[in-house]
Amino acid sequence: MNRLSRRTFLKHSSLAAGAALTIPRSSSLRxxxxxxxxxRPKLAQFEYAQVRLLDGPMLEQFDRNHRFFLGLDEDGLLKPFRERAGQPAPGPVMGGWYNDNPAYDPPKNMTGYIPGHSFGQYLSGLARAYAITGNKPTQEKVQRLVKGFAPTVTEKFYVDYPLPAYTFDKTNIGLLDAHQFAGDSHALPVLSRAVDAVLPHLPAGPQTREEACAVPHKNISYCWDETYTLPENFYLAYLRSGDARYRQLAARFLQDKDYFTPLSQDENVLPGLHAYSHLNALASAVQSYLVDGSQMHLRAARNGFRMIQQTQSFATGGWGPDETFRKPGSGDMGASLTKTHASFETPCGAYGHFKVTRYLMRITGDSAYGDSMESMLYNTILGAKPILEDGTSFYYADYNNVASKFYHQDKWPCCSGTFPQVTADYGISSYFQSPEGVHVNLYVPSQLTWTQNGSRCVLTQRTEYPYHPEVTLEVRTERPESFAIALRIPAWAGPGTHVAINGKAIAEEVRPGIFLSLHRTWKDGDRIELTLDRTYRLIQVDPEHPNLVALLHGPLSLFAVGETPATLSRRELLAAQERSGSWSVSSGSDAVTLLSYPQIKDEKYRLYLPVSV
Structure with missing residues (x-):
């Protein structure tokens, strides 16, 4: 790894961030x-450069990932592509899933699983990081990687390669983002050649895993390709390039027969499917709606996501124990608490979850998607352990009854690729633009800069939420302007939730489960004060285990650490007290300490607690 000092990194990043406050850059280079x-959705996405995270855990996590991937050895990243192209391949062997290995023998030995698989995601994460920070070394690294990758693009790469669609899909978004966000003029021509290289190794259309296994195959991993996730990025390639070939390819790989058509008819076909890739496939259905206007695919995406929330999700918002959707009514979710420590595929699942909820909230304007995004943020990805220098990566969140945070056994797994992408997307998930003004979706320390009615406006958000209930938003405008600022009021918000402007309570009713629109003429220095009544509530793991419940406080799922009584009462849990950054539940002479997921380090913990009837 090429080491990049934190001082040098922060110097470049802070200079760029400071410039972004005075002269907003466009992060799209079309x-x-x-x-x-x-x-055209109801809500528009802001550019990456328009949202600046301020000091807090989200900025720390983004900066750590940005610094880490900016320091990766470029020859090491390009090595598997050069080797398969028969070219000189200097640089280190990264190992794990990332490089060819003659000992690869799935599922017993996964070293050498998918050579080069996450290259495109690392490229994407860096391109988005450049769009956010304006950090020139980041842009230069992206452009060098595209330049180094270009000569390796050959059909030979996919010979005896188990997951061509899986890896190409990541290459696709990496090159698209290098073009769009890092201004690389070579990226789209390289992408066109990369499509030519992979097409001979793809099936005629989408394949289920069963269909892939029915074809003669070298080993079990040839059954695991994910052709059904291809359409989203093919649609994006069409939108960003204007090349109709990509739109045709997107339509070719839509998995309608087995997935989208039954979902659109409200048939739950999720049980037994690979969880992350089929949640991620819903993004393809949304793009079919946005690009082609297909109402059927929008219904499929909305129904599928609802089914995941209602029948597959834990109290954290995570889903898919052992990476598999479960049959409703089977009790499998509760049973998993004693059978597995692989409860939720965290960076990958969070990345897909954020994408799908952003799409659906933009289309519908429904604040419930923001509530879901918030749950995913605070209860899963924000508690992920950092990637280590050798590629050791956090992969699964563990909800077992005796749980811990642990690293994946293989270096450079799939979650090492989605981790930098999801943290780069924190800003664009926090605010959205409507014809009337701005929607505030996530309550995080941040600053939004945009143009409203021809005036430059800045909205600065300061908060220690969700550990404290108060959120303050300050408006700066060049001149008074009339527009709306809509605040997401979570569905769980209690009756003590209130909003004031410049110290005076608003006249509008504050109702849970909506975007509360504050439309008025805003003046420079106006302040919004939001206080969220963070209620306590209990959520059972599934209907078959009604007496296994998780305690939530506001958006936070709380995890018991240390010894816990054999049973607690619901009344005792709901009487929890927040004290000095943790929570305490009293049961007779015993006291149970609970922490949020980001607060947990090396403690053993438990999410679901047994309660008396």
Whole structure:
């Protein structure tokens, strides 16, 4: 790894961030020809450069990932591509899943599983990081990687390669983001050649894992490809390049027969499917709606996500124990608490979850998708352990009755690729633009800069939420302007939730489960004070285990650490007290300490607690 000192990194990043406050940059560097979408959503996404995270855990996590991937050895990243192209391949062997290995023998030995698989995601994460910070070394690294990758693009790469669609899909988004966000003029021509290279190794259309296994195959991993996730990024390639070939390829790989059509008809076909990739596939259905106007695919995405929330999700918002959706009514979710420590595929699942909820909230304007995003943030990804220098990565969140945070046994797994992408997306998940003004979705220390009615506006958010209930938003404008600032009021918010402007309570009713629109003429220095009544509530693991419950406080799922009584009462749990950054539940002479997921380090913990009837 090329070491990049924190001082040098912060110097470049802080200079760029400071410039972004005075002269907002466009983070989109569009092709000369782009394509229109059929649908314009209710809410628009801000550019990466328009949202600046301020000091807090989200900025710390983003900066750590940015610094880590900026320091990776470029020859090491390119080595598997150069080797498979028969070219000189200097640099270190990264190992794990990332490089070819003659000892690869799935599922017993996964070293050498998918050579080069996450290269495109690392490229994407760096391109988005450049769009956020304006850090020139980051842009230069992205462009060098594209330049180094270009000569390796050959059909030979996919010979005897188990998951061509899986790896190409990541290459696709990496090159698209290098073009869009890092201004690389070579990225789209390289992508066109990369498509030519992979197409001979793809099936005629989407395949289920069973269909892939029915074809003669070298080993079990040839059954695991994910052709059904291809359409999302093919649609994005069409939108960003204007090349109709990508739109045709997107339509070719939509998994309608086995997945989207039954979902659109409200048939739950999730049980037994690989959890992350099929949640991620819902993003392809959404893009089919946005680009082609397909109402069927929008219904499929909305129904599928609802089924995941209602039948597959833990109290944290995570889903898919052992990476598999479970049959409703089977009690499998509760049973998993004693059978596995692989409860939720965290960075990958959070990345897909954020994407799908962003899409659906933009289309519908429904604040419930923001509530879901918030749960995923505070209860899963924000508590992920950092990637280590040798590629050792956090992978699974553990909800077992005797649980711990642990690293994956293989270096450079899939979650090492989605981790930098999801942390780069924190800012664009926090605010959205409507024709009337701004929607505030996540309550995080941050600053949004945009133009409203021709005036430059800045909205600065300061908060220690969710550990404290208060959120303050300050408006700065060049001149008074009339527009709306809509605040997401979570569905769990209690009756003590209130909003004031410049110290005076608003006249509008504050109702849970909506975006509360504050439309007025805003003046420079106006302040919004939001106080969220963080209620306590209990959520059972599934209907078959009604007496196994998790305690939540506001958006936070609380995890018991240390010894716990054999049973607690619901009344005792709901009487929990917050003290000095942790929570305490009294049961007779015993006291149970609970922590949020980001607070847990090396303690053993338990999410679901047994309660008396």
């Amino acid at each position: 092709a000369a020809t782009t394509a229109p979408a059929a649908i």
